[in-house]
Amino acid sequence: MTNLNPDLVVARPRVFWRDLVPRRSPKLLVGGGLILAITGWALLGPLVVGDPEAISDIGLTGPSAAYPLGTTQTGQDVLAQLAYATRGSLYIGVLVGVLATVLSALFGIVGSYLGGLVDEAFSLLSNVMLVIPGLPLVIVISAFVPASARGAWTIAVVLAVTGWAGSARVLRAQTLSLRNRDYVLASRLGGERPWRVVAVEILPNLLPLLASQLVFAMIAAILSEAGLSFLGLGASNSATLGTMLNYAQNGFALQRGAWWWFVPPGLVIALFGCGLALVNFSLDEIINPRLRNIPRRRQPVDRPVAPLPVPRPDADTVLSVRDLSVTYQVERPVRAVRDVSFTLGRGEILGLAGESGCGKTTLAYAVSRLLRPPAEITAGAVTLHDRSGRDTDVLALAEGQLRASRWAELSMVFQGAMNALNPVMTIRAQLADVLTTHRPRLSRRERYARCREALTLVGVDLRWLRAYPHELSGGMRQRVMIAMALLLEPQIVVLDEPTTALDVVVQREILREVRRLRDELRFAVLFITHDLPLLLEVSDRIAIMRDGRIVEHATAEQISTRPSHPYTRHLLDSFPSLTGERGELIRPGEPAARSEGEPTSPGGAR
Numbered sequence: 001m002t003n004l005n006p007d008l009v010v011a012r013p014r015v016f017w018r019d020l021v022p023r024r025s026p027k028l029l030v031g032g033g034l035i036l037a038i039t040g041w042a043l044l045g046p047l048v049v050g051d052p053e054a055i056s057d058i059g060l061t062g063p064s065a066a067y068p069l070g071t072t073q074t075g076q077d078v079l080a081q082l083a084y085a086t087r088g089s090l091y092i093g094v095l096v097g098v099l100a101t102v103l104s105a106l107f108g109i110v111g112s113y114l115g116g117l118v119d120e121a122f123s124l125l126s127n128v129m130l131v132i133p134g135l136p137l138v139i140v141i142s143a144f145v146p147a148s149a150r151g152a153w154t155i156a157v158v159l160a161v162t163g164w165a166g167s168a169r170v171l172r173a174q175t176l177s178l179r180n181r182d183y184v185l186a187s188r189l190g191g192e193r194p195w196r197v198v199a200v201e202i203l204p205n206l207l208p209l210l211a212s213q214l215v216f217a218m219i220a221a222i223l224s225e226a227g228l229s230f231l232g233l234g235a236s237n238s239a240t241l242g243t244m245l246n247y248a249q250n251g252f253a254l255q256r257g258a259w260w261w262f263v264p265p266g267l268v269i270a271l272f273g274c275g276l277a278l279v280n281f282s283l284d285e286i287i288n289p290r291l292r293n294i295p296r297r298r299q300p301v302d303r304p305v306a307p308l309p310v311p312r313p314d315a316d317t318v319l320s321v322r323d324l325s326v327t328y329q330v331e332r333p334v335r336a337v338r339d340v341s342f343t344l345g346r347g348e349i350l351g352l353a354g355e356s357g358c359g360k361t362t363l364a365y366a367v368s369r370l371l372r373p374p375a376e377i378t379a380g381a382v383t384l385h386d387r388s389g390r391d392t393d394v395l396a397l398a399e400g401q402l403r404a405s406r407w408a409e410l411s412m413v414f415q416g417a418m419n420a421l422n423p424v425m426t427i428r429a430q431l432a433d434v435l436t437t438h439r440p441r442l443s444r445r446e447r448y449a450r451c452r453e454a455l456t457l458v459g460v461d462l463r464w465l466r467a468y469p470h471e472l473s474g475g476m477r478q479r480v481m482i483a484m485a486l487l488l489e490p491q492i493v494v495l496d497e498p499t500t501a502l503d504v505v506v507q508r509e510i511l512r513e514v515r516r517l518r519d520e521l522r523f524a525v526l527f528i529t530h531d532l533p534l535l536l537e538v539s540d541r542i543a544i545m546r547d548g549r550i551v552e553h554a555t556a557e558q559i560s561t562r563p564s565h566p567y568t569r570h571l572l573d574s575f576p577s578l579t580g581e582r583g584e585l586i587r588p589g590e591p592a593a594r595s596e597g598e599p600t601s602p603g604g605a606r
């Protein structure tokens with residue numbers, strides 16, 4: 001047996017079923033309850049009821065102690081028939097659900113992943129199936145098959161063959177989009193086999209879609225089978241809810257007031273469909289971890305009745321944040337931002353630094369009111385101080401006011417923002433779009449003039465206005481995003497790691513540009529990064545964040561030369577200096593020759 005290094009043996013995380021199920025979901029509880037009850041009835045009912053074919057001499061009698069659901073015209077027990085019919089209908093529903101889902105996955109996912117001729121052939125077939133009207137085809141096929149051969153399997157195959165194409169189109173579109181995602185490309189580059197890429201990278205992302213298609217196919221199959229049986233074209237040699245309804249119709253149950261004959265099968269169909277639909281609504285939450293634990297109603301912002309006094313050191317303050325706290329309301333609530341207070345001066349660059357996970361992005365999202373459940377602002381205030389002296393309580397803004405204030409008052413450039421450009425629109429169209437939304441009175445000529453100005457500001461040649469995003473380099477796309485953020489001359493620009501994906505030369509060029517623009521246009525910047533040396537270069541003041549709190553807040557010069565908090569010193573020590581002493585190389589197996597108490601990475605001289 002191989003001797004494994006115990007440090008390298010990673011314990012396989014235990015998956016608990018209770019973690020997979022969203023809590024307190026009434027939809028899931030009611031839907032699941034209905035499905036369980038009806039499935040239980042279908043499985044166990046036939047074992048406890050009598051013979052559904054047995055004929056007694058009391059035809060068409062209402063419910064009684066001997067026959068809880070009465071009898072049919074020929075004296076058969078309706079309860080016994082209902083048990084067998086429920087089993088028959090569910091059997092067909094499950095068969096069709098599985099068959100149609102397998103067919104749609106095969107034609108939709110495999111075809112689009114393999115591409116080329118296979119995709120074209122599969123697409124052609126699903127397109128042809130889509131334009132054939134389903135119900136008439138089912139009726140024709142069912143009528144063509146002799147009644148003696150029309151069992152549950154025949155009907156299930158007919159329904160599955162006529163019902164997979166719509167889902168296959170949806171799965172194809174989704175797979176085409178997924179196959180170009182970075183993590184899929186990475187696994188292909190890593191040499192993974194196509195079937196493994198499909199099974200491990202693509203399929204899990206399609207599970208919510210597949211599961212809801214399975215449920216939808218089951219509902220459609222049960223209803224279609226009932227319809228076919230009602231027309232006398234259903235599974236003639238097996239008992240289903242549809243055949244029960246058909247017999248009730250032929251026996252003039254409605255006209256003779258024998259409600260006990262047709263209401264129970266109709267009710268079972270309706271309740272089962274309802275249960276499946278309710279579970280379908282909850283499937284996304286069960287399968288997609290990002291949607292779990294979302295509070296069902298908006299939580300009010302936990303603020304004292306009297307508005308908090310907002311610190312306003314001087315008239316030049318443009319944004320003040322007071323005692324802001326944000327919690328992710330998940331299984332174990334995560335207090336990502338805790339009692340954070342700071343002010344941002346007009347034309348000032350405030351840097352926010354801290355290790356990964358300390359809450360920087362959450363803070364930026366909270367200030368911009370971009371947080372979504374499970375994140376919740378639990379306390380605090382965010383106030384915008386207008387040039388005209390008007391104060392706006394950002395947390396109290398209604399959705400419409402927020403839309404108007406975003407971009408015009410406060411704009412954002414986020415990490416990976418360069419990928420936020422729409423690939424099918426030219427740069428000019430995307431810049432002009434912002435103006436169309438926020439400045440609808442501008443003429444077309446004025447809009448384009450403003451786009452040209454903005455692009456010139458960030459140093460991008462005007463010939464790129466007509467280009468599509470993929471024709472620009474990463475640095476140029478990021479400049480375009482900055483141009484877009486400055487288009488409406490906002491008072492504040494939030495930059496959250498805007499240049500992380502770029503090389504250091506382009507990174508510095510862009511940040512120099514931001515500083516120049518700030519000097520020219522006097523907007524304030526909240527600049528977030530974990531690169532403290534970069535912040536020291538560009539910021540006026542710096543706030544250091546740790547575990548959701550701001551632990552030090554000082555000028556860039558003070559942070560650089562006289563950091564007061566041990567964590568700030570630790571952060572500064574973590575960055576190697578290009579001009580100081582060269583640090584030791586640490587090779588596996590060789591302990592670093594460093595005395596106790598020395599910093600773990602070189603960087604003394606700075």
Ligand SMILES: Nc1ncnc2c1ncn2[C@@H]1O[C@H](COP(=O)(O)OP(=O)(O)OP(=O)(O)O)[C@@H](O)[C@H]1O
Pocket residue numbers: 328330334336354355356357358359360361362363374530
């Ligand atoms: N959707 C979420 N659900 C639960 N916890 C979350 C969620 N998003 C973030 N968190 C937690 O909130 C904390 C702060 O995360 P945040 O992304 O704000 O950190 P950050 O400082 O911006 O990190 P980075 O520099 O790596 O982007 C982390 O502990 C993170 O695990």
